[in-house]
Amino acid sequence: MDQSRRFTQVPGKYFLIMKIKLELFGASRDLSNKDFLELNLKNKSSIKDLREKIINYVDQKFKGNENLRKIIETSAFCSEDNNIISENYQIDKDQKIGIIPPIGGG
Amino acid sequence: MLHTKIVDLSKEKIKPENAEEFIASSKFGASIVFYGTVRENNENKKVTGITYDSHDDLVIKSFKEIYNEADQKLNIKEKSVYIEHVKGYVGLGEISIIIAVACPHRSEAYDLSRYIIEEIKKRSPIWKKEHYENKESEWLKGNPIQAN
Known part of the structure; x- marks a missing residue:
């Protein structure tokens, strides 16, 4: 593991960085030309933190596009083992997480 | 007996004849095959087609849960169920979903077919992108x- 990539220093403190591959579905596909986004989060971040990170991404890359913001705010998230995870779910390793916007198929 | 599948239209077509073959049995006196198809109008917009997206694993998981719940909620023990949903681009009039059910009696078959499609609408992670006559889409x- 390349340790220099895995830690970040913020005013004298070191944080282990978790690499999240956010798999995109439905309306969230408008966030990227790829099927996923790669995001870095501090160790033991929660889904709430991940949601805030994605909203920051929308603010920076899409000038705070209201539709995209609303989609992120109302999305659920799914773990690698295909469970819908709660807002308090702790992210303590590199992993894939799926974003599940409001659904309406059939 | 249950069959579930997400049909990726970039690789294969959905085949209605497979559904009827799967549920055919002399144990059952009632069979219903439901097709969801793409219609030409939605909220006063002329639709030309729909692209379906799916979280395949979660969708299959939800189909199995819905099937198993029918035991408790509808008290339908004997049944055969075939559910396929497409992903990819679907043109006007083409099939997006097939739900085929067979039960001993017609009231069970009607209840089960309706229950499955309504639950899928509520719970299965499937998304639609509509394409319109003016070339826009959303x-x-x-x-x-x-x-939970």
């Missing part, structure tokens, strides 16, 4: 899924 607004 993801349809849906219902948020809640964590």
Whole structure:
């Protein structure tokens, strides 16, 4: 593991960085030309933190596009083992997480 | 007996004849095959087609849960169920979903078929992007899924 990539220093403190591959579905596909986004989060971040990170991404890359913001705010998230995870779910390793916007198929 | 599948239209076609073959049995006196198809109008917009997106693993998981719940909620023990949903681009009049059910009696078959499609609408992570005559397209607004 390349340790220099895995830690970040913020005013004298070191944080282990978790690499999240956010798999995109439905309306969230408008966030990227790829099927996923790669995001870095501090160790033991929660889904709430991940949601805030994605909203920051929308603010920076899409000038705070209201539709995209609303989609992120109302999305659920799914773990690698295909469970819908709660807002308090702790992210303590590199992993894939799926974003599940409001659904309406059939 | 249950069959579930997401049919990726970039690789294969959905085949209605497979559904009837799967549920055919002399144990059952009632069979219903439901097709969802793409219609030409939605909220006063001329639709030319729909692109379906799916979280395949979660969708299959939800289909199995819905099938198993029918035992408790509808008290239908004897049944054969075939569910296929497509992903990819679907043109006007083409099939997006097949739900085929067979039960001993017609009331059970009607109840089960209706239950499955309504639950899929509420719970299965499937998304629609509508394409319009003016070349524009948009993801349809849906219902948020809640964590348990």
